[in-house]
Amino acid sequence: MKKLRKQLLLLAALLALTLTGCEAQDLLSTERADSGSEVTAAYTMTESQITDQAPTAVSVLDVPEFSGEPYVVLNGNEPDFTDEEKTTESYEHYSDLDSLGRCGVAEANIGQDLMPTEKRGAIGQVKPTGWHTVKYDQVEGKYLYNRCHLIGYQLTGENANEKNLITGTRYLNVEGMLPFENMVADYVKETGNHVLYRVTPIFTGDNLVADGVEMEALSMEDDGEGISFHIFAYNNQPGISINYATGDSTLSESSGTMTDQQEYVMNTSSMKFHLPSCSSVSSIKDENKATYQGPREDLIAEGYEPCGRCNP
Structure with missing residues (x-):
């Protein structure tokens, strides 16, 4: 039972x-x-x-x-x-x-x-x-x-x-x-x-x-x-x-395509996002720094704004 x-x-x-x-x-x-x-x-x-x-x-x-x-x-x-x-x-x-x-x-x-x-x-x-x-x-x-x-x-x-x-x-x-x-x-x-x-x-x-x-x-x-x-x-x-x-992470072989592979760096305090090469990235505190890979439109939808310096 x-x-x-x-x-x-x-x-x-x-x-x-x-x-x-x-x-x-x-x-x-x-x-x-x-x-x-x-x-x-x-x-x-x-x-x-x-x-x-x-x-x-x-x-x-x-x-x-x-x-x-x-x-x-x-x-x-x-x-x-x-x-x-x-x-x-x-x-x-x-x-x-x-x-x-x-x-x-x-x-x-x-x-x-x-x-x-x-x-x-x-x-x-x-x-x-x-x-x-x-x-x-x-x-x-x-x-x-x-x-x-x-x-x-x-x-x-x-x-x-x-x-x-x-x-x-x-x-x-x-x-x-x-x-x-x-x-x-x-x-x-x-x-x-x-x-x-x-x-x-x-x-x-x-x-x-x-x-x-x-x-x-x-x-x-x-x-x-x-x-x-x-x-x-x-x-x-x-x-x-x-x-x-x-x-x-990466796609396994024959697994299709990834959704927009562009990478961005986010400042979770200022709510700005940057290209990884942007000079502003080095000034972001570690506790406020996050990475994102995908469409920029999704970041904007989450309330983030593009950096005015690197124009991601």
Whole structure:
């Protein structure tokens, strides 16, 4: 009976793939490649090269290379929580950013008291490591990257928390993570029970973009009868090759065309945009500087004005 319920819940999760992602309202967004040397390299590193800021119960060596599915089951789908971690008291914890500014493990025991009671606010001010604003025609919504919550907003109400946001592809956000987030949210709302929930971003070496996220969950009051899973969701975007060291991306071969490849530098304080060669770029403070690749009309629509010096 327990296995049957899990299967039904997973089936419901797959049906939820058509819903919006944990950052569906964010217009500046991510995903990971299905081909290219960068992707292959992410799965040939040794276990010792995985950072201790992003600990995981599994080695990246245990994760199969991306083959077109948004996630893969780990450890027989059994989460790896210790008895000491199991409780029926609500809590949440987010790791400090590491020396490169990357997120670590996010863990919560989700109860109804942690869930949001108001709509999510803006999160565009947060720029996770490896962030780029870039568009491709073949990506849903066109923007490759989302600011992706490790623990979804619908679970703990965390909004612009930099310790809970990574650069994730649209594919990771909507196809990989959202079905499981929805499954947990629905269960907690319907039963009033708690779900012990942990998401671990997996980085290779000093890469700024995660290979993917390990997700574990276990319902507490019924000892996993309602919710129990352990998966790895790939930070990929089919048709796009991603350099995980920097966040740069290119079309895979025979993948069509990119939407206007012109690059601009934005000043998020003055709301001006410039050509990369503009002399004004060097005077922009790092915290106010962002890059964008795509049509200038989209920047103007977002409220930015072209620089009067370089006339982009």
